[in-house]
Amino acid sequence: MTATTAPLLRFITAGSVDDGKSTLIGRLLYDSKTLLTDQIAKLNQTAAKGETPDFASLTDGLAAEREQGITIDVAYRYFATPKRKFIIADTPGHEQYTRNMVTGASTADAAIVLVDATRVDFSSAEPVLLPQTKRHSAILKLLGCPGIIVAVNKLDLLGFDQAKYEAITEAYRKLAQQIGLTAKVYFLPISALQGDNIVEASAQTPWYQGLPLLPLLETLPVSRNDAAELPAHFPVQRVARQDGSSSDDFRGYQGRLEAGRLKTGDAVKVLPGGRTAKIAEIYNPNGKTDAAEAGEVLTVTLDTDLDISRGNTIVAADSPIAPEQQFQAALCWFDETPLNPRRKYLLKHTTQTTAVKISGIEYVWDVNTLSRMQSAAELKLNDIGHVSLKTQQPLAAAPYAQNPAAGAFILIDEATNHTVAAGMIRSGDTADSFEI
Template sequence: MTATTAPLLRFITAGSVDDGKSTLIGRLLYDSKTLLTDQLAKLDQAAQNGQTPDFASLTDGLAAEREQGITIDVAYRYFATPARKFIIADTPGHEQYTRNMVTGASTADAAIVVVDATRVDFSGAEPVLLPQTKRHSAILKLLGCPSIIVAVNKLDLLDFDENKYQAITRAYQKLAGQIGLEAQVYFLPISALNGDNIVNPSTRTPWYNGLPLLPLLESLPVTRNNAAALPAHFPVQRVARQDGSSSDDFRGYQGRLEAGRLKSGDEIKVLPGGKTAKIADIFGPKGRTGEAEAGEVITLTLDTDLDISRGNSIVAANSPIEPQQSFQAALCWFDETPLNLRRKYLLKQGTQTTAARISEIAYVWDVHTLSRVQSAGELKLNDIGSVSLKTQQPLAATTYAENPATGAFILIDEATNHTVAAGMIRSSAQESTFEI
C-alpha cells in the first residue's frame, strides 16, 4: 500500500505535562527524515557538538511555549512515508489547556497516550498513573477514538526494566476497563529522546516483539463511521440570494453536507418544520455537480420556495431524525467559573445556536478515584460529567456515536462569550443514561 492509496491518518499525542509528547513527535519527524533541510541541519549540528537535540522545538510554535518549555496550543504537522500520509496534532498536557486537547482529539483517528515511566507511582501494591493521563483517556473514550497507542516513555532512565513496563501496561489496562474504553489499545516501550522503538526496533528492548511506532502508525486502520452511508443531513449555513427583484431569482442554500449523499431530484424535508420539496440542482466550488456526498461544501436549490434560514437542516425525506429539545449528554467543562444550574447558556450545534439550560447533573467523573460522584451540584474546570439539558428551540441532532458532526455541541456564556464546555449528545432524555 502506498501513501497515495492508504487512507490519511489523523493522530494526536495525549497525556500529562512533561511526559515527552513534543519530543516524541520531533524525534518521529527527525528519524523518518520528514523535516525541512534547515531543521535537519540544526538538529544534526547540535548532535555533532555533543548537545542533546531539542526535538520539542519542532512543534512548539508559540514564543511562550519555547520560553516556558510547555505546549499551550495544538500544533499540527504534516508528513508522509511511502506507506501513508499523516496529520499530527501535538496537544497540551497541562490541565489548564485540556480544552485544547479536546479540540485536537475531536477529529483524530488514533491517539498516542504518552506515559512518563519515571513519574508513575510504584510505591503501592499497584502502579498509579497521573491524573491527566486518566482524564485524557476518558476524553478519548467519550470522543470515540478508535485506536490508542500507549507509549511508555523514558524507559532509558529505568534501564529498560521490563517488569516496570509490564506493570504500567497492566495499570492502563485496568484504567481502560474502569472507564469502558472501547478503542483498540497497543502498548509500546520507548525512549523518545534517544529514538528507541520510534522508527526502528531498539536493541535495548529485546523482550519487546511488537512494531516500532512509525510502522505501527502505518498499519493502523481508519475506522471512523462512514458518514456517506448515513441518511443525508445538510445543516444550512447561509441562504444565498442573487437578485430578489428579478424574474430569475436565485435562492441557494449553502453549507457542508455532514452525512449521506444528495443528488438532483431527491426528495428532502426541512427540519424542524418538516416541509418537503425536491432538489432542483447542486453546485460545488467549481460549478454545477448535480450530486454530493458527506464532507463536501455545496449550494443546493429546491423546486419550490420554502422558509429556510441558517440553523435549519435539510435531510433525506426518509430520515429518522426527529427534532427534540431534551437530551442527555457528556460535558467537558472548560471555564474557571463552574457550571451554574440556574443560568442559561447558548448552545451551538452545527449551524444552529439556541438558548439552553442544564436541568440536572447526573454525576461527575472523579479522575483521581475513577468513580462517579452522584448528585454533584456543579461542574468545575476540566470536570467531565453526565448532564440532562433542555434547549429553547428543537435541535435536528443525532447522538455523537451515530455521527460526531451532528452529535457534538459547545456551550457559550452569554455574558462573556467564552466557550465554557464541549458536549457530546448521548441520547434523548427519554432514553437510558450512558456510562463514561
Template sequence: MTTATAPLLRFITAGSVDDGKSTLIGRLLYDSKTLLTDQLDKLDQAAAKGETPDFASLTDGLAAEREQGITIDVAYRYFATPKRKFIIADTPGHEQYTRNMVTGASTADAAIVLVDATRVDFSGDTPVLLPQTKRHSAILKLLGCPNIIVAVNKLDLIDFDEAKYQAITEAYTALAQQIGLKAAVHFLPISALQGDNIVNASARTTWYTGLPLLPLLESLPVSRNDAAALPAHFPVQRVARQDGSSSDDFRGYQGRLEAGRLKTGDEIKVLPGGQTAKIAAIHNPNGKTDAAEAGEVLTITLDTDLDISRGNTLAAADSPVAPAQEYQAALCWFDDIPLNPRRKYLLKHTAQTTAVKISEIAYVWDVNTLSQVQSASELKLNDIGHVSLKTQQPLAATTYGENPATGAFILIDEATNHTVAAGMIRAGSQADSFEI
C-alpha cells in the same frame, strides 16, 4: 500501498506534562527524515557538539512555550512516508489546557498516550498512573477515538526494566476496562529522547516483539464512521439570494453535507418544520453537479420556495432524525467560571444557536478514583460530567456515536461570550441512562 493511495491518518499525542509528547514528535520527524533542511542542520549541529538535540522545539512554536518548557497550543505538523500521509496534533498535557487537547482529539483517528515510566507510583500493590493520563483517556473514550497507542516513555532512565513496563501496561489495561474504553489499544516501550522503538526496533528492548512506532502508525486502520451511508443531513448555514424578476430569482441553501448522499430530484424534508420539496439543482465549488456525498460544501436549490433560514436542516425524506428539545449529554468544562444551572448559556449545534437550560447534573467523573460523583452541583474547569439539558428551539441532532458532526455542540456563556464547554449528545429525552 503508496502515499497517494493510503488513507490519511490524523493522530494526536496525549498524557501528562513532561511525559515527552513534543520530544516524541520531534524525534519521529527527525528519525523519519521528514524535517526541513534547516531544522535537520540545527539538530545535527547540536549532536555534533555532544549536546542533546532539543526535539521539543520543533513543535513548541509559541514563545511562551519555549520559555516555560510546556506545550500550550495545539501544534499541527504534516509529514508523509512512502506508505502513508499523516497529520500530527501535538496537544498540551497541562490540566489548564485540557480544552486544547479536546480540540485536537475531536478529529483524530489515533492517539499516542505517553506514560512517563519514572513518574508512575510503584509503592503500592499496583502502579498508580498520573491523573492526566486518566483524564485524557476518558476524553478519548468520550470522543470515540478508535486507536490508542500507549507509549511507555523514558525507559532508558529505568534501565529498560521489562517488569516495570509490564506492570504499567497492566495498570493501563485495568484503567481501560474501568472507563469502558472500546478503542484498539497497543502498548509500546520507548525512549523518545534516545530514539528507541521510534522508527527502528531497539536493541535494548529485545523482549518486545511488536512494531516500532512509525511502522505501527503506518499499519493502523482508519475506521471513521461512514457518514455517506447515513440518511442525508444538511444543516443550512446561509441562504443565498440573487434578486431579480420572478423568472430568474435565485434562492440557494448553502452549507456542508454532514451525512448521506443527495442527488437532483431527491425528496427532502425541512427540520424542524417538516415541509417537503425536491432538489432542483446541486452546486459545488466547481459548478453544477448531479450528486454529492457527506463532507462536500454545497449550494442546493429546491423546486419550490419554502421558509428556510440558517439553523434549519435539509434531511432525507426518510430520515429518522426527530427534532427535540431535551437531551442527555457529556460535557467537558473549559471555563474558569463553574457551570451554574441558573446562568444563561447558548448552545451552538451545527449552524444553529439557541438558548439552553442545564436542568440537571447527573454526575461528574472523578478521574482520580474513576468514580461518578452523584451529588455534584457544578462543573469546574476541566471537569467531565453528564447533564440533562433543554433547548429553547428544537435541534435536529443525532447522538455523537451515530455521527460526531451532528452529535457535537459547544456551550457559550451569554454574558462573556466565552466558549465554556464542548458537549457530546449521548441520548434523547427518552433514554433511561447513559455512561461515559
C-alpha cells in the same frame, strides 16, 4: 498500499505534562526525514556539539511555550511517507489546557497516549497512572476515538525494564476496562528522546515483538464510523442569492455535508419543520455535480421554494433524526467559573445557536478514583460530567456515538461570550418542560 490510496490519518498526542509528547513528534518528524532542511541543520548542529537535540522545539510555536517548556496551544503538523499521509495534533498535557486537548481530539482517527515510565508510582501493589492520563483517556472514550497507542516513554531511564513496562500496560488495561474504552488499544515501549522504537525496532527491547511507532501508524486502520454511510445531514450555513429582487432567481443553500450522500433528485426534508422537497442541483467548488458525499462543501438547490435559513438542516427523507429540545449530554467544562444552572448559556450545534437551560447535573467523574459523584452541585474547570438540558429551539440532533456531526455542541456564556464547555449528546430526556 501507496500514499495515493492510503486514507489520511489524523492523530493526536495525549497524556500528562512532561510525558514527552512534543519530543516524540519532533523525533518522529526527524527520523522519518520529513523536516525542512534548515530544521535538520539546526538539530544536527546541536548534536555536533555533543548536546541532545531539542526535538520539542519543532512543535512549540508560541514564545510562551518555548520559554516555559510546556505546550499551550494545539500544534498541527503535516507529513507523509510513501505509504500514508498524516496530520498530527500536538495537544497540551497541562490540566489548565484540557480544552485545547479536546479540540485536537475531536477530529482524530487515533491517539498516542504517552505514559512517562519514570513518573508512574510503583510503591503500591498496582502501578498508579497520573490523573491527566486518566482524564485524557476518558475524553478519548467520550469522543469515540477508534484507535489508541499507549506509548510507554522514557524507558531508557529505567534500563528498558520489561517487568515495569508490562506492569504499566496492565494498569492501562484496567483503566480502559473501568472507563468502558471501546477503542482498539496498542502498547509500545519507546524512548522519544533516543529514538527507540520510533521509526525502527530498538535493540534495547528484544522482548518487544510489535511494530515500531511509524510502521504502526502507517498500517493503523481508520475504523471510525463511515459518515458517508449515514443518512444525509446538511446543516445550512448560508443562503446564497444572485439577485434578491427577482422572485424566480437562484436560491442556493450552502454548507458542509456532515453525513451521508446527496445526488440530484434525492427526496429530502428540512428540519425542524419537516417540509419536503427534492434536490434540484448540486454545486461544489469545482462547479456543478450530480452527487456528493460527507465532508464536501456544497451549494444545493431544491425543486420547491421553502423558507430556509441558517440553522435549518436538510436531511434525507428517511432520516430517523427528529427535532428535540430535551437531551442528556456529557460535558467537558472549560471555564474557570463553574457551571451555574441559573446562569444564561447559549448552545451552538452545527450552524444553529439557541438558548439552553441546564436542568440538572446527573454526576461528575472523579478522574482519580474513576467513580461517579452523584451529588455534585457544580462542574468546575476540567470536570467531566453528565447533565440534563433543554434548548429553547428544537435541534436536529442525534447521539454522538451514532452521528458525531449531529451529536456535538459547545456551550457559550451569554454574558462573557466565552466558550465554557464542549458537549456530546448521549440520549433523549423526558423531563418536565420549562421556560427559558
